[in-house]
Amino acid sequence: MKLSSKNLESRLNTIYDAIVVGGGMGGLSAAIYLARYGLKCLVVEKGKGRSFWMQELRNYVGIDPTTPGREILNHATKQAIEWGADFLRGYVEEVVDEGETFAVKVKVGKQNSIYPVFRSKYLIAASGIIDILPQLDDMQNVYDYAGYTLHVCMICDGYDMWDQKSVLIVANESQINAAFVLNWFTPYISVLTHGLCKVSEEMRRKLAEYGFPLYEAPIARFVGENHKLKGVELVDGTFVEATTGLINMGSIYHNQYLKGIKGLQWDGENLVTNEMCQTSHERIFAVGDLKKGLNQVAVAVADGALAATQIWRNIRRQSPPRKWVENIPPSLSAV
Amino acid sequence: MKLSSKNLESRLNTIYDAIVVGGGMGGLSAAIYLARYGLKCLVVEKGKGRSFWMQELRNYVGIDPTTPGREILNHATKQAIEWGADFLRGYVEEVVDEGETFAVKVKVGKQNSIYPVFRSKYLIAASGIIDILPQLDDMQNVYDYAGYTLHVCMICDGYDMWDQKSVLIVANESQINAAFVLNWFTPYISVLTHGLCKVSEEMRRKLAEYGFPLYEAPIARFVGENHKLKGVELVDGTFVEATTGLINMGSIYHNQYLKGIKGLQWDGENLVTNEMCQTSHERIFAVGDLKKGLNQVAVAVADGALAATQIWRNIRRQSPPRKWVENIPPSLSAV
Numbered sequence: 001m002k003l004s005s006k007n008l009e010s011r012l013n014t015i016y017d018a019i020v021v022g023g024g025m026g027g028l029s030a031a032i033y034l035a036r037y038g039l040k041c042l043v044v045e046k047g048k049g050r051s052f053w054m055q056e057l058r059n060y061v062g063i064d065p066t067t068p069g070r071e072i073l074n075h076a077t078k079q080a081i082e083w084g085a086d087f088l089r090g091y092v093e094e095v096v097d098e099g100e101t102f103a104v105k106v107k108v109g110k111q112n113s114i115y116p117v118f119r120s121k122y123l124i125a126a127s128g129i130i131d132i133l134p135q136l137d138d139m140q141n142v143y144d145y146a147g148y149t150l151h152v153c154m155i156c157d158g159y160d161m162w163d164q165k166s167v168l169i170v171a172n173e174s175q176i177n178a179a180f181v182l183n184w185f186t187p188y189i190s191v192l193t194h195g196l197c198k199v200s201e202e203m204r205r206k207l208a209e210y211g212f213p214l215y216e217a218p219i220a221r222f223v224g225e226n227h228k229l230k231g232v233e234l235v236d237g238t239f240v241e242a243t244t245g246l247i248n249m250g251s252i253y254h255n256q257y258l259k260g261i262k263g264l265q266w267d268g269e270n271l272v273t274n275e276m277c278q279t280s281h282e283r284i285f286a287v288g289d290l291k292k293g294l295n296q297v298a299v300a301v302a303d304g305a306l307a308a309t310q311i312w313r314n315i316r317r318q319s320p321p322r323k324w325v326e327n328i329p330p331s332l333s334a335v
Numbered sequence: 336m337k338l339s340s341k342n343l344e345s346r347l348n349t350i351y352d353a354i355v356v357g358g359g360m361g362g363l364s365a366a367i368y369l370a371r372y373g374l375k376c377l378v379v380e381k382g383k384g385r386s387f388w389m390q391e392l393r394n395y396v397g398i399d400p401t402t403p404g405r406e407i408l409n410h411a412t413k414q415a416i417e418w419g420a421d422f423l424r425g426y427v428e429e430v431v432d433e434g435e436t437f438a439v440k441v442k443v444g445k446q447n448s449i450y451p452v453f454r455s456k457y458l459i460a461a462s463g464i465i466d467i468l469p470q471l472d473d474m475q476n477v478y479d480y481a482g483y484t485l486h487v488c489m490i491c492d493g494y495d496m497w498d499q500k501s502v503l504i505v506a507n508e509s510q511i512n513a514a515f516v517l518n519w520f521t522p523y524i525s526v527l528t529h530g531l532c533k534v535s536e537e538m539r540r541k542l543a544e545y546g547f548p549l550y551e552a553p554i555a556r557f558v559g560e561n562h563k564l565k566g567v568e569l570v571d572g573t574f575v576e577a578t579t580g581l582i583n584m585g586s587i588y589h590n591q592y593l594k595g596i597k598g599l600q601w602d603g604e605n606l607v608t609n610e611m612c613q614t615s616h617e618r619i620f621a622v623g624d625l626k627k628g629l630n631q632v633a634v635a636v637a638d639g640a641l642a643a644t645q646i647w648r649n650i651r652r653q654s655p656p657r658k659w660v661e662n663i664p665p666s667l668s669a670v
Contacts, residue, residue: 063397
């Protein structure tokens with residue numbers, strides 16, 4: 001059922017089997033599996049996650065490579081609800097581990113917000129990351145290219161940059177190292193720091209060895225038309241020719257709500273999990289980009305299936321077995 | 336490129352980066368990723384694998400739940416070829432580990448077969464399994480229901496069996512234990528051995544305790560219409576009422592071609608892999624149902640992405656770096 005401030009009251013006494021924080025590819029896959037296992041689950045989605053911004057999902061089996069991420073998200077959300085999942089637009093502010101249950105406090109509504117608390121036996125952290133984009137006065141100018149010819153994932157879109165003049169946009173020196181992987185796809189790389197970091201002599205020398213020019217002035221604007229990049233204009237008036245680019249400025253991790261929970265093993269901002277996406281906290285699972293591993297839609301979707309399946313196994317093993325009572329001979333049913 | 340007996344000659348001197356044995360969900364995902372990494376790969380598909388038989392793929396994010404497996408396979412095959420993968424209909428008879436390369440002998444054509452040998456640096460074992468079905472004189476009667484209301488995967492289709500009268504069809508006693516998981520979805524389970532095994536007193540007692548009747552006569556035919564099961568008629572004339580069923584008679588593993596290769600760690604008929612789907616043989620990867628783990632389309636698709644990515648990393652790290660030569664100052668390029 002789709003929940004909102006108008007009807008969520010009815011769920012405040014529910015103990016969900018699982019609450020899924022994040023309705024991206026991994027969270028929705030988990031919800032579809034949980035629902036099909038007949039488990040009660042609630043997906044809380046804040047909106048506009050990483051896959052929402054994907055203009056084309058090019059490497060996922062079964063989907064036309066021109067399919068936008070939001071189309072898949074809408075489709076899977078509808079499907080999960082149809083099979084019995086609850087879905088709520090909101091932002092998870094805090095999770096408290098109550099021992100048997102989690103208390104999940106959600107901010108609902110941007111204005112006149114309310115703060116309902118939902119409860120569940122298991123928690124699936126599927127809240128992912130969002131890519132940091134270069135901040136310009138005119139952000140629409142960034143959005144006109146980001147996800148089209150200005151990419152954020154080399155694994156997904158390196159192929160579409162093949163042998164093109166490209167910009168690599170970074171926010172710190174270590175991010176420049178992506179140039180020495182991106183050159184698998186194209187050697188025509190100009191590195192742009194957007195004025196955000198200093199670059200060591202050692203790195204300058206390495207870039208020079210590879211013939212990758214370094215531009216340290218802030219970006220003024222992206223130039224092109226119909227989402228097709230032609231180049232980047234810097235504030236010092238330089239024009240850097242490029243028909244494609246990779247933004248590699250790091251990510252914001254949506255994991256604050258987990259920071260108060262004891263017993264979670266972190267690797268930086270990522271959660272460490274086992275092969276079923278279970279974290280070191282036995283009732284918390286992590287899927288997708290928040291989990292340590294490859295940030296790919298295909299992986300997130302599998303993660304959701306795995307986490308949901310393990311939760312089903314745990315719950316099933318603790319539940320009384322269902323019997324076909326009318327067939328049980330009285331001598332046995334008395335046992 | 337689509338290869339056939341007519342044009343495969345042109346590829347006999349190619350050293351592929353990877354040969355993918357099996358063009359199911361996992362193999363095609365691997366091929367899509369390999370092609371988008373710009374790697375040369377060949378998919379060898381014998382046809383009619385497990386996902387080919389899926390009438391509806393119900394739990395995969397982004398796809399309508401009525402989509403048949405073969406539609407996704409055709410779509411992904413076309414996509415992989417478009418991005419540069421080679422694809423050949425054939426049966427992999429033997430793989431010889433030559434140290435730096437694998438020699439992969441393929442039987443092409445059912446009549447007047449030819450046996451070309453292709454070579455690759457890496458091998459992806461994506462040849463999967465096929466479910467054993469009850470053998471009746473009229474196999475069309477089985478195909479009329481298998482994949483529709485007669486399922487082979489409880490995780491995929493348990494939901495669609497909810498509280499329905501069902502048959503569990505097994506070939507040996509240990510397979511009967513699925514009844515005590517299937518009862519999560521429905522307690523109305525009749526167990527059919529199709530005359531294939533003896534059942535111990537202990538198991539008989541457990542089935543009686545759960546009220547699950549046991550029928551040991553062979554199946555004569557499945558009864559129903561439009562793929563909708565109504566029941567199963569046994570050769571002794573018994574009619575077992577059921578609107579759905581689960582076939583749990585084990586699987587045939589397509590892994591014979593790997594049996595001569597040293598250094599592979601097996602768990603029964605499954606290959607043991609690390610988190611990137613690499614087996615204990617560093618140049619062999621396993622994805623999908625052949626890999627130890629959950630047999631799900633979502634998992635196979637992720638496996639393909641992971642295996643291809645690790646192969647790309649290995650090959651990339653061993654390749655000379657591409658430089659933007661025109662920008663390199665003479666003083667540095669001389670180094």
